[in-house]
Amino acid sequence: MGTRIKTGDTVKVISGANKGTTGKVTKVLPAENKVFVEGVGNRTRHMRRSAYRASGKKDIQVGIDASKVALVIDAKAGNTSRVGYGKDKDGKTVRIARQANNREIK
Numbered sequence: 001m002g003t004r005i006k007t008g009d010t011v012k013v014i015s016g017a018n019k020g021t022t023g024k025v026t027k028v029l030p031a032e033n034k035v036f037v038e039g040v041g042n043r044t045r046h047m048r049r050s051a052y053r054a055s056g057k058k059d060i061q062v063g064i065d066a067s068k069v070a071l072v073i074d075a076k077a078g079n080t081s082r083v084g085y086g087k088d089k090d091g092k093t094v095r096i097a098r099q100a101n102n103r104e105i106k
Contacts, residue, residue: 003030003066004083004095011069012080013040018064022072027063034063073097073105 005011007028013021018040027036041062049055070080081099088094088104095105 003028003033003035004085005035005066005069005071006095010072010075011035011037012072012078013037013064013068014070014080015068016064022078025069026061028066029063032063033066035066035069036061036063037069040064071097071105073100073103 005025005028007025009025010022011025013019013023021037021040023038023040025035025037028034029036041064043060043062045058045060047053047056047058071083073079073081079099081097083105084096084098084102085093086096086102086104096102097105
C-alpha cells in the first residue's frame, strides 16, 4: 500500500502520544506505511558491545504510521487536509488538498 505523503512535506500528528506536533517528513517507507517526522519517534537504543563497536547508547528515530499524520496546507493557521489525486489543465496527475476545495499542492 502506497502513501500520499511525500518526503519534504510538512505534516501534523493527529493521534497518539505526539498528537499536535508539526514537523517535516524526512523519510517515507511506503511498503510498511511508515513516515519519519522530525522531532517525533526519537528513541534510545542500548547497544551491546561487539567485535566492531563499543557498547553504549545510540539515538535512533523510528517511523510512525502514515495514518497518524495529516498534511499541513496552511503553515500559519495550521490547517490540515487529506490528500487526493487529480488532473491539471495539461492532463498531468497532481496532488490536491481535499479540504481546500481540491487546490493543487505545491
